[in-house]
Amino acid sequence: MNGTGALPTGALPSAVEPEPITYLVDLSGRDQHLVGVRMRIPADAIADGGRLTIATWTPGSYVVRDYVHHLQRISASDAMGAALTLTPDGLSAWLLPAVDNDVTVELEWYAYEASVRTNHVDDRHALLVGAATFPCLEGARSRAHHVHLTGVAHDHEVASLLPGEGPGPYVADDHEHLVDAAFEVGVLRSSSVDVHGVEHRIVWSGHGDGVDVRGLTDDLGRIAHAATALFGGELPATRFTVLAVDGEGGGLEHRDGCVVAFPPHASTDPERRRRLQGLLAHEHFHLWNVRRLVPVDLLAPPLDRPVLTTSLWIAEGWTSYYDRLLPARAGLWRVSELLAALDRLREAVDGMPGALLQSLHDASRTAWTKHYRRDENSPNAGTDYYAHGALVAFTLDLRLRTLAPHGDGLDDVLRDLWRRHGPDASGQPRGYTEQDVLDALERAGGADVAQLAVMLTTVPGVPDPTPDLSVLGLREVVDPSDDAPRLGVLAGTDGGRIVLRTVLRGGSAWDAGVSGGDVLLAIDGETLTPDELPTVLRRHGAESTVTVTLQRGPRLIERAVRLMPAQPRRRLRIDADADVTARARFSRWAGQAAAD
Ligand SMILES: [Zn+2]
Incomplete structure (x- = not known):
């Protein structure tokens, strides 16, 4: 956080609603992958002190990610600018003292982990996920939480799963809603379709113009109609937004949308388009199953x-x-x-x-x-x-x-x-x-x-x-399969080499003492490329025993493996x-x- 930008005060509090927690997200450090977050805590929420926590995981992705790993610094001050002591309370939490006026907590994140569950910010775009960005003040979870953005490049736009537009405010009902949201900033291409009165929108921020955003949105609309028919004709959300970034694949469901990643040209290749349709169907189905029909x-x-x-x-x-x-x-x-x-x-x-x-x-x-x-x-x-x-x-x-x-x-x-x-x-x-x-x-x-x-x-x-x-x-x-005989491995390639990613338990290679991670260099003394492997295995035939030469770290080893017949296809x-x-x-x- 570089301290630029006026601290917004958020919406005026009503007589009954407590004043919201407000966050100002500063993207002006995007070239260095830095994101500033200035969190403003109203006086009545901190009168007795409080505990500030950072999520260790994000709903829908069941692994401890310890988002605090990317925290560069954190500090707190009162309304007069006097520093407040943040007392660490575990690895992802701090205690704040009792204060009789507003408190500002400033954080700086390093954001350069590309996935649908982590923050990734550079000169081209920003993907911010709630759990990785917004700390929580325990005791104030149920308040509304507002997000504003500053430092956005002049030619970039903002899209969010939360209601709001432009620099904000983006309004979350409570902290759970906030950490279940995501933001995408960049040169955005978007398209939308109406399904039973609910806007379904896909926003693409990946590079290249090759993505068929319009066509994918039509696909999403048709899938949404089919899913809605299954559940009795009504959609449970007021809108559904897909934030799409380029990546290898994958998605993460949120309350009112999802974040998905796919390669830029996936939408124009028929087989990959089908996989994308499956991905959209998967994340949309989560509107019911998981997000609202919850274990x-x-x-x-x-x-x-x-x-x-x-x-x-x-x-x-x-x-x-x-x-x-x-x-x-x-x-x-x-x-x-x-x-x-x-x-x-x-x-x-x-x-x-x-x-x-x-x-x-x-x-x-x-x-x-x-x-x-x-x-x-x-x-x-x-x-x-x-x-x-x-x-x-x-x-x-x-x-x-x-x-x-x-x-x-x-x-x-x-x-x-x-x-x-x-x-x-x-x-x-x-x-x-x-x-x-x-x-x-x-x-x-x-x-x-x-x-x-x-x-x-x-x-x-x-x-x-x-x-x-x-x-x-x-x-x-x-x-009967016309596939080549099997070693009993899941193989991949790395720089033109055959890497045995997994040796399947109970298979021939397993029994022979081959290990996952071994590099296959030769069969019966002949070196081979990944493309040649099926041909070489076919030449030897099922039930024959071959000598495989493997590289394991610095060692060269040999093992005798009896080839198994290909699995019949069901x-x-x-x-x-x-x-x-x-x-x-x-x-x-x-x-x-x-x-x-
Ligand atoms: Zn899922």
Whole structure:
């Protein structure tokens, strides 16, 4: 913070509303990736002193990030400019003395971590996320919090998930609302579409003109219509804003929108466009599932410590199932593309040894130490509550539709949960427990389906949707694979070298003592490039034993590995013999008629 800019006083306090906490965000240090925050605390909020905290994690991303790591300095002063003592109280908190007039706290952040969950500021743009930017005065959480911006480049605009425009104020109802918001500043391209009276807007600040913002907004509108139909025709927000930045991919849901990252040309490549549509469907579905239909453990969670829940298989897993179904229901994906997306889901879980080791409940509870702390052994050590949870959702959906053929399967369960555990009359989420979900499953399909859910979430193992495929007129075919024989590794490339990112537990390379992180240099004495690997493996053939030469740190080592045959491919297909009833059920499920 360089001290420029007048300190705004925010909106005038009304007779009943306490004066808001106000933040002035200064972006004039953007070339150095510095962000100043001047927080003004009204006298009545600090009369007895207070505790100032900085979040250690952000809702929706279950890992301790210790945002304080990026704090450069912090100081406090009273209305006369006299310095106040900030007494550290742990790593991310300070005690403020009692003061009989307004207090200003000044912070300086270093902001150069590019992701949808962290601040990234440079000459071109600024992405600011609430949890990483705005400290909280305990005891004043429930007040309104206002944000103003200064030091914005003359050709830059501001977009926020909070209501407001230009330099501000941007108004959050309370501190929880503030840390659940984000700001994007830069040369913005935006487009919006109306869905049932609710503005849906995509704002792109990434570089390049190649992004089809208009087209993506139309996609979002169609997805939003499909999602709204599922939940009974009403959107639970007054607006939905997507702040889009360039990056490798990913998204983070917020109360009234999301932050997503994707490469600039992803929108014009058909396959990547489908992935983007899935991402938009995923984040939009969170408007209901997670943001307003909330596991009780995650209701108003404390942000200074991890919060454990077993329900991420619903919060993220079911969302990952519907992020495949909704683009089909929206007419953006053909049936074949929907079935291929479900095939990939199955393949991902089948190929993950950790799915046989860890239950979904445990994967959810340990998200903090496993899912978000990935290493070369992660696919062996645990399962993925996204893909695995989505496959459970598909399995339960099919079973429900089998047991109650006139119902709408998991759609009915979601509507039931939404009615009973969504927001109350005042708009506050009521929260749900695992038992509430089991009860809803039982109401929709009987005790057996609830029991199936218990088994699929508490016992490690890969769910099998095949016994109930016929209810939708689907069948599974198992095609022999024409893939090359396998070493039993997940390989990547790095500078033209073959890096064995993961050695799959129980596979040939694992048994031979190959390690994740080893670099594959040669097979049977012949060096090879990443492109040549499949050809070389094919030449040797399944069941043959090859000598692999590996680099492990400074060492060269050799191991004898017996090649495994390629996995047969399991594929969902439309059953040509399915009757008209199954065809009708398929149309309700996929939102379009069955066709290959
Ligand atoms: Zn999600």
